[in-house]
Amino acid sequence: MQDGAQVPLRPRERIISTARDLFRKHGIRGIGVDAIAEAAGTNKMTLYRHFGSKDDLIVACLRDVAREVDAIWARFEQEYEDDPLGELNAWVRVGAECVVGDGRGCDLANAAVELAESDHPARHVIEEFKRDQRNRLADLCRKAGVDKAELLADTLSLLLEGARVSRQSVGAEGPAARFVAIGEAVIAAFVGEGQARKRAHLTRTSQRQGKSAVGRVRGRVGRMAVEHA
Numbered sequence: 298m299q300d301g302a303q304v305p306l307r308p309r310e311r312i313i314s315t316a317r318d319l320f321r322k323h324g325i326r327g328i329g330v331d332a333i334a335e336a337a338g339t340n341k342m343t344l345y346r347h348f349g350s351k352d353d354l355i356v357a358c359l360r361d362v363a364r365e366v367d368a369i370w371a372r373f374e375q376e377y378e379d380d381p382l383g384e385l386n387a388w389v390r391v392g393a394e395c396v397v398g399d400g401r402g403c404d405l406a407n408a409a410v411e412l413a414e415s416d417h418p419a420r421h422v423i424e425e426f427k428r429d430q431r432n433r434l435a436d437l438c439r440k441a442g443v444d445k446a447e448l449l450a451d452t453l454s455l456l457l458e459g460a461r462v463s464r465q466s467v468g469a470e471g472p473a474a475r476f477v478a479i480g481e482a483v484i485a486a487f488v489g490e491g492q493a494r495k496r497a498h499l500t501r502t503s504q505r506q507g508k509s510a511v512g513r514v515r516g517r518v519g520r521m522a523v524e525h526a
Contacts, residue, residue, distance in 0.1 A: 309347045312337045317358045321401050325355060325411045352418050355408070359422045362404045366426075370433060381440035382488070388434070389480035392457045396473050402461045430454070441488070449487045456480060 306314060315337035319328045330351050334344045348354040369391060377384035401407070405423045412419050435450035443449050456479060464473040 308337075308339055308343055312339065312344055312347060312354070313357055313361050316354055317361065317404070320355075320358060321399070321404065321407075325408060330354070355412075355419050356422055359405055359408060359419055359426070363422070363426050366430070381437055382442075382484075385437055385441050385484055386481060388437070389453070389477055389484070392453075392460075392480065393477045396457070396460045396464050396476050397469055398464075400464050400469065402465050403458070406458065406461070438487075443484075443487050444490070445487060449484070452483055452487075453480060456483065 305311075312333065316328075316333045319333055319336060322328075330341055330344055333354070334341045337344070344354070348357060373384045373387055377387060395403070405426050408419055409423045412423075414420070431450055431454050434453060435446050438446035438449045456476070460473040460476045463471050467473075
């Protein structure tokens with residue numbers, strides 16, 4: 298093999314890659330296994346040898362998306378090891394890239410809309426992924442010193458979900474175009490509120506300590522006056 302030559306995907310990986318692309322273009326309900334197998338350059342027998350059913354293939358595709366997102370988090374942690382606030386703002390910038398993307402939104406959110414049955418095997422994957430992303434974000438907010446970390450995580454999560462829907466409904470020039478500016482402003486507001494609260498606390502503590510010191514001095518002066526009376 299020549300240097301730089303691309304290694305061909307194995308059948309399973311090729312089927313997942315093809316299915317993900319077709320699901321994004323046509324929807325999960327809008328494409329069948331025959332079309333997926335043909336587009337992947339294989340046949341339905343091979344597809345079913347790797348995936349017992351279309352539902353199994355859907356789950357595999359969603360888990361593949363989750364692994365890609367895990368890789369992004371790992372890169373964040375490496376690049377911003379000692380800078381959680383920088384990592385938080387990097388999350389916003391990468392979120393913006395996802396928003397503008399191809400305008401088709403989040404694969405897992407789209408799957409949740411299509412697969413409304415509560416017992417569908419993909420529902421567990423979707424819910425677990427969304428919950429994990431939100432919890433990771435909350436943990437990052439705490440590391441960044443944000444007092445209301447849970448609230449900021451929920452705010453940013455909803456902002457991203459809303460921006461992706463807005464991108465689909467009104468296009469790239471709509472509110473989604475300001476996702477970075479809005480996200481960074483929200484983070485700055487939460488961080489600033491926490492810092493202001495800490496400054497106020499330090500001021501009150503200093504004032505109480507000052508009053509206490511004045512009281513002690515006055516007490517000593519009073520005792521000295523009594524003793525020399």
